[in-house]
Structure formats: C-alpha cells, structure tokens
Amino acid sequence: MRRVFKKVRHVEYDYKTIKNPHFDPQQKLQYEYQGFYYPQKEYIQKEIPKNTYRSSSHIEYKIKCDYCGGFGWVRRRDAKFCCGNCRKLNYRDNKLKKS
Ligand SMILES: [Zn+2]
Numbered sequence: 001m002r003r004v005f006k007k008v009r010h011v012e013y014d015y016k017t018i019k020n021p022h023f024d025p026q027q028k029l030q031y032e033y034q035g036f037y038y039p040q041k042e043y044i045q046k047e048i049p050k051n052t053y054r055s056s057s058h059i060e061y062k063i064k065c066d067y068c069g070g071f072g073w074v075r076r077r078d079a080k081f082c083c084g085n086c087r088k089l090n091y092r093d094n095k096l097k098k099s
Helices: 025-034 040-046 084-098
Strands: 002-012 050-064 071-074
Touching: none
Parallel strands: none
Antiparallel strands: 002 050, 050 071
16 A cells, blocks of 8 residues: 655635635725725736645555556555556457357
8 A cells, every 4th residue: 555646736716615714705805995906916816716736645555467467556445457458458358258
C-alpha cells in the first residue's frame, strides 16, 4: 500500500458554499457601497475565481497480475490485472478458447 500525491487544479469560489465555508459576505458588501467601480487589478482579484493547484492523495495497492504475472499498482483493492491492456488480452484469450 502506498499513498500517491497528485497536483489537482482547484477553483476557489467567491460565495459561501460547502466548498468555501469561511467566506464572509460583509467584505464584499463594503466594496459595493463605496461604488461599483474599482480598478481592474482589484476586480480580477475579487470577482474572478482563482485557479490554484492543490495536492491531493490517493491510496494505491500492490497486486500480482493474473495475466502477465508481474506486480502493478492499482487503486482498486480486489483488482485482478495490473492494467487495462492485460485485462483486455485476458478477455480475448478466453474468447478464443471458447470458440
Ligand atoms: Zn499485467
């Protein structure tokens, strides 16, 4: 078993949602009462959602392949084959044996 860290693109939302619970709407209201105009640099910072990269993990399991006999890292615990290629070849072989 191992843990793989992957960089995933994540969008930060400007509104209070389940994904962004710490957003306070009073900060945004202050800007709106001052006037709807503010410089472009601030507009981009405030209004457009930020695209940030965050690392997320996923657990992988080491299994022995039924087709090629080698080891492979898979995300499913009860997997039989190391990759999709082995799975397809195994299916093709069984089909030829039957006919
Ligand atoms: Zn294999």
